Amino acid sequence: MIDVALFVEHLRHGRGLSEHTIRSYRSDLAELTAFAVTRLGREPDHGDLDLDLLREWLYRGTRAGLARSTLARRSASVRAFTRWLEETGRTPIDQGVRLRAPKAESRLPRVLTEPQVEGILRSLAVRAEGDDAGARRDLAVVELLYGSGLRVSELVGADVDDVDLGRLxxxxxxxxxRQRVVPFGVPAAEALGRYVELARPRLVAGADAPPTAAFFVGSGGARLGTRAVHRLVARLLGDIPGTGPAGPHSLRHTAATHLLDGGADLRAVQELLGHASLGTTQIYTHVSTERLRESYRSAHPRA
Structure with a gap:
């Protein structure tokens, strides 16, 4: 019997990983277990997870047309699991230490132009002028995502006491x-203030959900979920040209790129985004360079 549940608890309490990463690891290992059952004709145990089986599992994923990024994540999930098995004495050696997968594709993130962002915010502001509490919340959500470059998990995880409208x-x-304090601008502060004063009380009033400390709440009065934010942003970006995922992370990419375009220091952007490595932040310098190159090609008569 493979101890996936115990490994997941180890990840949650011993590694400090995000819930999104933990869900991905759990899903990958569930897929591996199902593959092992099919291949062996019985419930596998830890000793069955040898290098040949692991390689065959990744190969089947390749034949099924999985993206290289997915295969790379699967490889990382399994290598973390087999390392834990060896460290806890469940297997004598780490079978996954020599497992390799194709490197994830290096693609520049999707970034909106400033006029595109302004258009989105104007449309939200028009909706928020009415009596719709949800529209006021949506404007505040997008203003904060773009104004601060937050991850969606960080945005929905914020509590009322975490937001300081006086200090922005x-x-x-x-x-x-890791905790950090992130600034936001005056437009975001105005949208957040109107949400706190006019929208949040209505969303939590009379709701069936128990009282919550969450800053952003849904129509039922409970903490707003990441899926709801994904749906909101995907809908807003649906008609805007561009490649790459149309989700909240696009606004984070956009905020970082616009900061660098405006002359912000790379290390300051790293701190703002909460990147552990400066190398992660440097992808936005490539985005800025590519945007400059495209502007040159389209505008310079000798391009």
């Missing part, structure tokens, strides 16, 4: 449980 800052908990 929000305290969030990022990857690995």
């Amino acid at each position: 800052t929000v305290r969030v908990t990022g990857k690995g449980g």
